[in-house]
Amino acid sequence: xxxxxxxxxxxxxxxxxxxxxxxxxxxxxxxxxxxxxxxxxxxxxxxxxxxxxxxxxxxxxxxxxxxxxxxxxxxxxxxxxxxxxxxxxxxxxxxxxxxxxxxxxxxxxxxxxxxxxxxxxxxxxxxxxxxxxxxxxxxxxxxxxxxxxxxxxxxxxxxxxxxxxxxxxxxxxxxxxxxxxxxxxxxxxxxxxxxxxxxxxxxxxxxxxxxxxxxxxxxxxxxxxxxxxxxxxxxxxxxxxxxxxxxxxxxxxxxxxxxxxxxxxxxxxxxxxxxxxxxxxxxxxxxxxxxxxxxxxxxxxxxxxxxxxxxxxxxxxxxxxxxxxxxxxxxxxxxxxxxxxxxxxxxxxxxxxxxxxxxxxxxxxxxxxxxxxxxxxxxxxxxxxxxxxxxxxxxxxxxxxxxxxxxxxxxxxxxxxxx
Amino acid sequence: xxxxxxxxxxxxxxxxxxxxxxxxxxxxxxxxxxxxxxxxxxxxxxxxxxxxxxxxxxxxxxxxxxxxxxxxxxxxxxxxxxxxxxxxxxxxxxxxxxxxxxxxxxxxxxxxxxxxxxxxxxxxxxxxxxxxxxxxxxxxxxxxxxxxxxxxxxxxxxxxxxxxxxxxxxxxxxxxxxxxxxxxxxxxxxxxxxxxxxxxxxxxxxxxxxxxxxxxxxxxxxxxxx
Ligand SMILES: Nc1ncnc2c1ncn2[C@@H]1O[C@H](COP(=O)(O)OP(=O)(O)OP(=O)(O)O)[C@@H](O)[C@H]1O
Ligand SMILES: [Mg+2]
Numbered sequence: 310x311x312x313x314x315x316x317x318x319x320x321x322x323x324x325x326x327x328x329x330x331x332x333x334x335x336x337x338x339x340x341x342x343x344x345x346x347x348x349x350x351x352x353x354x355x356x357x358x359x360x361x362x363x364x365x366x367x368x369x370x371x372x373x374x375x376x377x378x379x380x381x382x383x384x385x386x387x388x389x390x391x392x393x394x395x396x397x398x399x400x401x402x403x404x405x406x407x408x409x410x411x412x413x414x415x416x417x418x419x420x421x422x423x424x425x426x427x428x429x430x431x432x433x434x435x436x437x438x439x440x441x442x443x444x445x446x447x448x449x450x451x452x453x454x455x456x457x458x459x460x461x462x463x464x465x466x467x468x469x470x471x472x473x474x475x476x477x478x479x480x481x482x483x484x485x486x487x488x489x490x491x492x493x494x495x496x497x498x499x500x501x502x503x504x505x506x507x508x509x510x511x512x513x514x515x516x517x518x519x520x521x522x523x524x525x526x527x528x529x530x531x532x533x534x535x536x537x538x539x540x541x542x543x544x545x546x547x548x549x550x551x552x553x554x555x556x557x558x559x560x561x562x563x564x565x566x567x568x569x570x571x572x573x574x575x576x577x578x579x580x581x582x583x584x585x586x587x588x589x590x591x592x593x594x595x596x597x598x599x600x601x602x603x604x605x606x607x608x609x610x611x612x613x614x615x616x617x618x619x620x621x622x623x624x625x626x627x628x629x630x631x632x633x634x635x636x637x638x639x640x641x642x643x644x645x646x647x648x649x650x651x652x653x654x655x656x657x658x659x660x661x662x663x664x665x666x667x668x669x670x671x672x673x674x675x676x677x678x679x680x681x682x683x684x685x686x687x688x689x690x691x692x693x694x695x696x697x698x699x700x701x702x703x704x705x706x707x708x709x710x711x712x713x714x715x716x717x718x719x720x721x722x723x724x725x726x727x728x
Numbered sequence: 729x730x731x732x733x734x735x736x737x738x739x740x741x742x743x744x745x746x747x748x749x750x751x752x753x754x755x756x757x758x759x760x761x762x763x764x765x766x767x768x769x770x771x772x773x774x775x776x777x778x779x780x781x782x783x784x785x786x787x788x789x790x791x792x793x794x795x796x797x798x799x800x801x802x803x804x805x806x807x808x809x810x811x812x813x814x815x816x817x818x819x820x821x822x823x824x825x826x827x828x829x830x831x832x833x834x835x836x837x838x839x840x841x842x843x844x845x846x847x848x849x850x851x852x853x854x855x856x857x858x859x860x861x862x863x864x865x866x867x868x869x870x871x872x873x874x875x876x877x878x879x880x881x882x883x884x885x886x887x888x889x890x891x892x893x894x895x896x897x898x899x900x901x902x903x904x905x906x907x908x909x910x911x912x913x914x915x916x917x918x919x920x921x922x923x924x925x926x927x928x929x930x931x932x933x934x935x936x937x938x939x940x941x942x943x944x945x946x947x948x949x950x951x952x953x954x
Pocket of ligand 1: 743746751
């Protein structure tokens with residue numbers, strides 16, 4: 310009952326001052342619209358840029374580093390225990406980059422339910438032979454199915470069919486840049502030389518475009534068996550295991566765990582690409598800062614308008630109090646006014662923010678380095694709308710708080726005497 | 729008949745700005761149910777100040793005020809608002825109607841605040857009051873479409889809507905011409921005679937005062953006749 314009465318009084322005051330109210334509401338609408346559009350766009354960009362890395366990067370990469378043994382023979386000698394020794398120019402032994410206890414590791418990964426999947430890989434240094442010239446390159450031997458499932462391989466094969474890599478023996482998907490340099494078309498046969506001097510003819514079945522040009526000039530893909538053949542290695546030769554986890558946040562901890570467990574190098578994605586994370590979080594921070602600044606400005610607008618309204622309505626407030634409305638009631642009337650401005654302004658802002666995001670989403674955006682992107686990226690995360698809604702109510706409440714308190718403290722005697 | 733509705737006991741009031749002066753000096757009196765009382769006195773003798781205290785709007789005083797047998801001293805702001813809403817109707821020199829609402833709604837507001845009756849019933853009661861005051865035809869106009877006399881009658885209807893124990897007025901006819909003053913007086917008289925309404929009206933108009941049941945005369949913050 311009382312609630313209804315307070316509401317009806319608030320609405321009447323609002324309607325009587327609808328122009329100012331509208332201006333205040335438009336302020337909120339504008340800031341929420343910009344807040345939503347800005348965050349959606351920024352976050353879309355972040356996702357896209359992260360995607361460049363995250364899509365194609367394992368959460369944990371397990372591999373063998375070729376490095377000198379940490380324990381030199383003298384360290385093992387009992388005789389010189391407790392002595393200092395200095396050995397200079399230690400060289401690594403001629404050890405292959407192969408992962409040794411591969412079957413055991415695969416069994417462990419299979420049984421670990423934090424793991425979404427894993428894909429073995431062979432990295433082979435090669436030269437692409439173009440006439441007399443040799444271009445350096447890297448051939449990644451991959452398990453085509455798993456690579457497609459876990460690392461969106463398919464999205465990055467811009468010409469040809471990725472599955473041919475598995476079905477056609479001795480086939481290769483060339484990096485776009487490499488293909489251009491070699492003038493190799495799909496269906497052509499190219500020749501590569503390994504670092505050990507083996508030569509091999511490979512049939513081009515597609516182009517790969519990662520979005521990072523330097524990478525595309527060098528990297529190509531072949532199936533695991535083709536890579537093993539190329540290197541003259543046996544069926545169980547693997548240089549990398551790429552692990553994808555159910556939650557990317559677990560990567561650093563699990564990388565350490567695996568490194569200990571398997572006695573191997575394990576690099577998590579956060580360590581390998583820390584610069585991207587920093588960039589993302591700073592962009593997000595800036596968007597929030599701008600959005601919140603806009604809201605605060607809108608909040609001051611509401612504050613002004615309420616103050617004005619209260620100044621104009623002194624008489625009304627006085628008589629309401631004289632006829633039995635308490636300070637609390639008056640306070641609630643003005644808070645209700647503030648919140649309705651926030652509610653309708655904010656609601657409108659969410660709506661227009663969605664519209665604006667949609668428009669941005671349809672603006673064509675083509676860039677050679679990003680084959681899968683056709684328009685500006687937008688992230689329609691409901692989180693932004695939720696934050697926008699909460700913020701619009703919170704700022705309007707705060708903007709209304711002091712004017713409302715002032716109104717509730719108006720002494721009717723002072724006003725009535727002043728007449 | 730002789731039930732005491734309002735009792736003031738040694739009420740004193742000081743103002744401290746610019747210098748401390750005592751405007752009310754131990755005012756003591758009581759009002760019985762159904763009495764039509766007027767307060768007169770020279771300008772500046774403290775009539776309005778007294779009325780604001782009696783109506784519970786001003787709480788900065790010494791002494792004791794009982795309304796309907798209940799002390800007002802220790803009540804909180806919200807409780808006093810409730811007392812004003814339920815037991816006191818107030819009419820000022822200026823009408824203080826809200827132009828955001830029509831006449832009927834203005835009269836209804838204190839009734840809706842009281843929450844004792846449904847909105848429909850409050851509307852019915854408000855309409856009845858307007859009828860008693862002969863302005864039911866203006867019910868749907870907004871206040872600034874009315875004449876001064878009509879506005880003041882709406883303000884009286886608003887004061888009546890919750891059937892208060894007492895209606896107080898601070899020079900309610902002060903802004904009105906002879907004819908409208910007459911109308912308002914007749915209304916008060918009728919409320920007193922027909923409805924046994926208790927009334928306490930501050931006035932400068934001796935003719936008006938002489939026609940009431942009882943005159944309280946003040947001078948320099950004291951009651952000199954009652
Ligand atoms: N806020 C205030 N601060 C200081 N003095 C005040 C204040 N309000 C009123 N006074 C003084 O208190 C005294 C009584 O004022 P009050 O308004 O009660 O007089 P009144 O009898 O109603 O006069 P009038 O017939 O002209 O309306 C006056 O001398 C006035 O100057
Ligand atoms: Mg006065």
